[in-house]
Amino acid sequence: MLVIGIAGGSGSGKTTVVQAITEHLKEKVVVIPQDSYYKDSSYLPIEERQQVNFDHPDSIDFALLNRQLYELKNGKTIEQPVYSYLTCSRSATETVTVRPADVIIIEGILIFTCAELRNQMDIKIFVDADDDDRLMRVMARDILERGKTVETVIERYTKTVKPMYLQFIEPSKRYADIIIPQGGHNKVAIDIISATIEKALHTTQE
DSSP states (O other), rough: OOEEEOOOTSSSSSSHHHHHHHHGGGGEEEEEEGGGGGGTTTSHHHHHHHHHOOTTTGBBHHHHHHHHHHHTTTTTTEEEEEEEETTEEEEEEEEEOOOOOOOOEEEEEEEEOHHHTTTTTSEEEEEOOOHHHHHHHHHHHHHHHSSSOOOHHHHHHIIIIIIIIIIIGGGGGGGSSHHHHHGGGGHHHHHHHHHHHHHHHHHHHO
């Protein structure tokens, strides 16, 4: 079993890289998104929930993420939480059943900020991208998928996303074994990484 961490700023192209690797490895891989492990904010009034800083490490339930990753590595099935950006809360009744696989991909902007989580990873990949490109992708995603307005997206990017990137995410790049420039558009890098993963997987199974 291999555990691969894929980090990078919001809109860097992490999802594109994950999808490419997943398509290459087929049924051998499961993906654990950091976003499923945001702490529940349902106890707060809706106005306060909207102010949650999703780009700060304190917003992530790393204790649960570490525990469930450990369980997967030990052959156990987990019940992954379901988090809604629209309500800023974790579902009290719904979970996603995740079974162990040959390759486990942990994906998220803050995953390299947690030493315990990093220590569970075999390969750490940082997806790098130009700030302007990331902003455009964040705007498109938040408007289409999360019901935000252009004004709120720009305000959040300026006040939260960019400062948190500079404080926490960009510095975590130093923990990466591999850095992919040009985000998810770098097909050469993605092909090389996919081949490297397959080789490493073959070695661990011998």
